[in-house]
Amino acid sequence: MGLPLSIAGLRVPGPSGRVLLSVDALDLPAGALVGVKGPSGAGKTTFLNALAGLAERIEGRVRWGDVELGSLGREARTRFRAAHVGMIFQDFLLFEELDAAGNAALSSMFRPRSERAAVTARAVAGLERLGLRDTGRTVASFSGGERQRVGIARALAAAPDVVLADEPTASLHREAADALVADLAALAREGGTTLVAVSHDERLLAAMDRVLTIRDGQLLDGGTA
């Protein structure tokens, strides 16, 4: 099941001290599908990084369920991500030399031995669910749409409570993007996973339960979903 998100007084300063992102308050229920839109450079990726615990410094509160990210050290945040968060990247970030199954089950390599088989099985099942049958083929020969499907399978392989997606359809042509949006939304709903997807893609945003807008580092329509 997904985790609820609660943000209060979030400020993410940049290296120069300038505030890159400001969110006064935001509450999302567990299992919500949320799109985040806004112009380039508005702070969308910074928002996603703050939710993932990847921002080096934050002020305020970002709470996933009972876990306050700001109270965790760097490695504790890493463990939190490993246990609860799946991530999808705009340009996939796959290991070209690994096959689809190897990429999708990447997190099995650093999980306890007892969990590896389950992660791998979920990764392969996810690939097949996403229409990729040839899981033993190296991803170097995959199309953009296929690669992103591998990326989605990788994000979901560890059965995360939260999936954070950064422009997941930006590198895909329309047809592939539409199929991917449908699959991503369906998988998130099936698993009750909380999905936060940063995107310019109107069709992706239309498939979400709610759409947030960030402009000039400010979340404009915060509040409770």
Place this chain on the structure above:
Amino acid sequence: MGDVWAGLPILVQDIAVLLALLVPLGVLAGLLWRGYAPGRLVRALLWRFRWANAMFVALIAVSVGMGIGLLAQERGLRQGTAQAASKFDLVVSAPGSEMTMLLATVFLQPSDVGLIGGAAYAEIAGHENVEIAAPLAFGDSIGTASVVGTTAEFATYLSDGAIEGRLWNAPFEAVAGAAVPLEIGARAEPAHGHGDAAEEGAHAAEFNIVGRMAQTGTPWDRAVLVPVEAVWELHGLANGHAPGRAEQLGPPFDADFFPGTPAIIVRATELWANYALRSEFTRDGETMAFFPGTVLANLYRVMGDVRQAMSLMSVVSQVLVASSVLLGLFILTRLFQRQVAMLRALGAPIRFVVAVVWSYAAALLAAGTALGLGVGLAAAAVLSRVVTARTDIVVSATLGWAELHLAAAFLTATALVALLPALAVLRQPVASGLRA
């Protein structure tokens, strides 16, 4: 503890040292890999940068190979020269430099040395503990081969009796060393002197090659052995025998007709007797007795400093190459900075990421070191052939424990340093790494 160690067989000590050198590597690998399975990712990285990796491995292999080749060659040369001197149990000569006499007798290097007279020879040859007392006579050459006058007894001893054809029965019959390009039945005129200074036609005589020694692994393989009487006669000297026995070849020699010899090779009846003979024939102003093996050992001791310097230079060159390789690794790891950031974003712990990057570097170092052992062996083999071809000292360079220890030390030290690029990758914040 020291006694226990000293009591262990040498082989066990060598194995223990090798393992001790590799233990830090194993411990580090174990600590980094424990609970993780980064093997597929490491293989993926190795394949992704395969050409750059191949270059690094080649660089490391050449560096390690040079060091190992030098060490193996030096040891092979030491063993070869010691082997060359092994048939020369005790040398008695006129007082002078032991080293000069060693070079003259064992390594056949032309030199001006004093002579031992007939009385001294007779005393040595007649000693109850002397089995062989072979006088030597130098001064002539056939082509590039030295002509060495000696006794048939010593020629048999030197070659362990392995002579194709036969030994000489007449003054101008000769036995060729294994590396002399003269066939049995050939006739050759000796020149007076050696090399460019040799005077062709100075002796109106010819030697008939009647035998050929098997390889002895000494510079004597490049010599033509003749009856010592023939050399004396060629130089207008008495031939060592009284006129009534002028046709005799070999001992006993007549002291009154003994023209002098630069050195006598002595073989004692018993091993212990060599020491007594050395003591007995070391006489101020008369004779000097020495063990060639001891002179070589002293030389090796002096050369030990040079060897250490060579080892140090080898290590320094390896460190320099390893440093440049590590610098290259720093650059390479920048190339997979995004993948590292992605791993961290997915929740990979620091230890896992370090394990991946370090294992990648360690694999290159291990492959380079292993290949370097082969390169070193090949280089030493080539050098050995060159040295053997030029000197006829059989130098056989093989991989020994010293080389394995050097390779293991290099691998462990560089693998430990290889943690640095692995840790450097982690300094980059994940968020900026994802954007890189």
